[in-house]
């Protein structure tokens with residue numbers, strides 16, 4: 196069984212396999228970006244949170260969505276934009292634009308059956324409960340720290356009941372356990388991210404898919420390293436430290452890298468085929484950010 200599809204057009208626009216492929220289309224985008232900037236500047240005049248109605252891929256319905264100005268920023272031309280990927284949250288399910296795009300990709304592009312075996316690297320989030328409603332076989336986990344063993348179940352962790360600990364660089368799961376591995380804004384917090392890609396490939400069935408979001412710098416060919424960890428386990432900062440919200444830690448998570456297009460080559464080297472950056476934009480589904488991508492790659496069939 197698969198999920199009911201929208202009769203509205205999908206807000207998936209295109210998929211790109213390299214920066215060169217994206218750049219040939221970037222000229223078309225620049226005109227759109229001017230329109231988006233003008234719209235965002237008009238909205239800024241109120242400086243108030245507001246609601247729009249749009250299609251939610253998780254609720255399979257048109258729902259009210261709330262736009263706030265948290266994390267808003269300016270572009271080089273001086274236009275001010277809401278952090279569109281992080282806002283426009285559906286009032287019904289609570290998912291923001293970025294999380295709804297990932298669900299749209301699973302249901303409308305991959306046609307994921309409801310029975311798919313899914314591992315998602317989060318467990319204490321709103322997203323995780325939505326995944327549990329949409330799919331029958333979902334395993335979640337959080338990274339709880341170096342004192343826990345992979346696969347260990349922590350009880351009563353920060354009032355979250357039973358939480359499974361997993362480290363993406365050494366998962367406790369057997370080879371070929373899952374049809375889908377999902378992460379949302381996790382890989383930028385892992386210093387040895389290439390190793391985590393290999394580990395995700397290992398636990399996927401041949402032909403299974405890794406689908407994820409990360410903050411993506413689409414004007415960069417190469418990933419920019421912000422920090423590394425040396426042999427003694429000490430963090431070395433190359434750029435000023437940047438921390439993002441973490442559901443199981445008040446300190447937040449350090450961002451180790453700003454991903455560029457070589458991310459797709461790193462996925463290929465880790466045993467994936469057809470790595471793609473899937474472009475999302477469309478007001479009718481509440482996706483209004485500057486080019487925003489959901490990444491996908493399939494585990495190569497075994498030789």
Ligand SMILES: [Zn+2]
Pocket residue numbers: 251252253254258285286287288289290
């Ligand atoms: Zn919703």
